[in-house]
Amino acid sequence: MRNLMKSNKLSNALIPVISVLLGLIAGAVIMVISGYNPASAYLSIFQMVFMDPYYAGETFVTMIPLILSGLSVAFAFRTGLFNIGVEGQLLVGWLASVAAALAVPDLPKILAIPFCILVAAVAGGLWGFIPGLLKARFHVHEVITTIMMNYIALHMTNAIIRNFLFAKGEHTPVIPDNASLSSQFLTDLTTGSRLHWGIIVSLIGAFVMWFLLWRTTKGFELRAVGYNPDASRYAGMNVNRNIIISLVIAGAFAGAAGSTLGLGTYHFMTINGDFTGIGFDGIAVALLGLNTSFGVVLAAYLFAALETGGISMQSLGIPNDLVQVIIALIIFFVASSYIIKWAMARLKKGGEVS
Numbered sequence: 235m236r237n238l239m240k241s242n243k244l245s246n247a248l249i250p251v252i253s254v255l256l257g258l259i260a261g262a263v264i265m266v267i268s269g270y271n272p273a274s275a276y277l278s279i280f281q282m283v284f285m286d287p288y289y290a291g292e293t294f295v296t297m298i299p300l301i302l303s304g305l306s307v308a309f310a311f312r313t314g315l316f317n318i319g320v321e322g323q324l325l326v327g328w329l330a331s332v333a334a335a336l337a338v339p340d341l342p343k344i345l346a347i348p349f350c351i352l353v354a355a356v357a358g359g360l361w362g363f364i365p366g367l368l369k370a371r372f373h374v375h376e377v378i379t380t381i382m383m384n385y386i387a388l389h390m391t392n393a394i395i396r397n398f399l400f401a402k403g404e405h406t407p408v409i410p411d412n413a414s415l416s417s418q419f420l421t422d423l424t425t426g427s428r429l430h431w432g433i434i435v436s437l438i439g440a441f442v443m444w445f446l447l448w449r450t451t452k453g454f455e456l457r458a459v460g461y462n463p464d465a466s467r468y469a470g471m472n473v474n475r476n477i478i479i480s481l482v483i484a485g486a487f488a489g490a491a492g493s494t495l496g497l498g499t500y501h502f503m504t505i506n507g508d509f510t511g512i513g514f515d516g517i518a519v520a521l522l523g524l525n526t527s528f529g530v531v532l533a534a535y536l537f538a539a540l541e542t543g544g545i546s547m548q549s550l551g552i553p554n555d556l557v558q559v560i561i562a563l564i565i566f567f568v569a570s571s572y573i574i575k576w577a578m579a580r581l582k583k584g585g586e587v588s
Contacts, residue, residue, distance in 0.1 A: 250522050250529065250568060254536065257564030264559060270552050278550060279543030289542055291420070291427025295499055297538035299324070301436040302491035303516025304523060304530040305443050306358075306484045310376075311525045312447055313480035314460025319365060319380025320488040321513025322387030323358040325506070327489025329391045330357035331496040332406050332503045333399065335413035346413040351435060351493045358489020359482040361387060366481030370474035376481065384509065392505045405504040415498035432494035437531070439487055444527040446483070456480050488513065518565045537561060 262272035282289045303320050310317035331354035338346055365379035399406040415430040423429070447453040459466045459476040467473045491512065496503055519537055523529030544557035 250524060253567035254564055256567045257560055260563045261556065261560035265556065274550055275547050275552055278546035279539065282546040283539045283543050287425045288427050291424025291429035293538045293542040294433055295428050296541050297534045298432040298436045298494045299491040299512050300515055300519050300534035300537055301531055302439050302487050302494065303512050304519030304534055305439050306487035307516045307520035308523065308525040308530050309443055309487060310480060310484040311520060312460060313456045315480055316377050317380055317481060317484045318377055319362065319383045320516045321509045322384035323361045323485040323488030324492040324513050325387045325391050326361050327354035327358040327492030328496045328503050329394060330354045331493035332409055335409035335497060336407060339410040339412065341412060343412045347415065347497065350413050350497055351490055354489040354493035355486040358492065359486040362481040362485020363478060366478035370477040388506060388509060395503060395505050405502045407502065409497065409501050413497055414501060415494065428499055430498035432498035435490065435494055439490060440527040440531050521565060521568050
């Protein structure tokens with residue numbers, strides 16, 4: 235029995251690795267058909283992301299909100315819910331962090347930064363509370379409500395900026411230094427990149443998710459409700475309350491992701507004509523990371539590396555859209571995990587017979 239469990243864990247861990255390899259191979263085939271050299275393309279990505287300090291730093295900058303967005307989706311998945319509202323929760327968290335920073339210009343840095351991140355997490359949590367309440371109270375599916383909340387968040391944040399926080403340049407005023415996550419040390423280390431202390435915030439978020447789900451009674455309860463609501467209700471758990479708590483916590487992760495944009499990457503919030511895409515990328519990150527904290531961190535880095543490396547591909551005349559195609563192919567193979575498992579089982583069976 236123990237050997238079977240170890241075998242299942244190993245096969246599950248291999249699925250994302252195989253998915254990435256298949257996605258890269260399929261992308262290479264498309265490049266060859268299109269008349270491009272895949273070896274040169276992938277080598278240029280590797281050199282840019284790992285050998286160039288500036289772009290290595292920019293890769294981490296892209297990775298920071300992806301980790302927290304992925305954690306938001308992964309946490310909801312672990313508790314039996316599908317949070318597609320990360321984008322909206324991120325936007326309200328972004329605006330809340332900037333507004334909080336502008337409201338406390340004289341607060342010491344050691345207090346201002348945690349305060350602004352907390353405000354962003356609360357804002358994201360409140361944005362997750364509404365779908366959670368509708369799900370628990372009226373059995374409205376969270377996929378529908380979270381998608382609707384995305385559009386409400388987009389237009390509401392734009393309206394607030396236009397009417398209350400508008401500054402020249404279609405964005406809010408720049409936040410004061412006491413609330414900034416920027417680091418001269420990290421910038422110098424990466425020869426001028428925008429790398430900031432948000433990387434620590436995102437890694438703390440990954441630890442918090444792991445600890446909450448696997449080392450606390452409440453985490454066990456949330457996972458139990460996700461696995462089997464009826465059995466959990468029979469065991470005396472408050473299913474409706476746990477549904478709400480799950481989406482509130484998932485929203486808090488997304489709100490914190492928004493704070494890393496407002497306090498670290500940009501230092502203000504712009505009027506957005508469309509979604510950032512970070513929240514939707516978080517779904518792919520969670521899937522590739524198998525909804526685990528460590529997996530989400532690795533998946534976020536891969537996606538960030540491909541996004542940053544797309545610049546090097548353009549210098550070779552390869553369209554950046556091919557990067558999106560490769561990412562889509564990786565997601566496709568992750569979603570086709572059943573086929574990969576079947577193929578692995580057949581190969582294992584064939585090896586045993588021989």
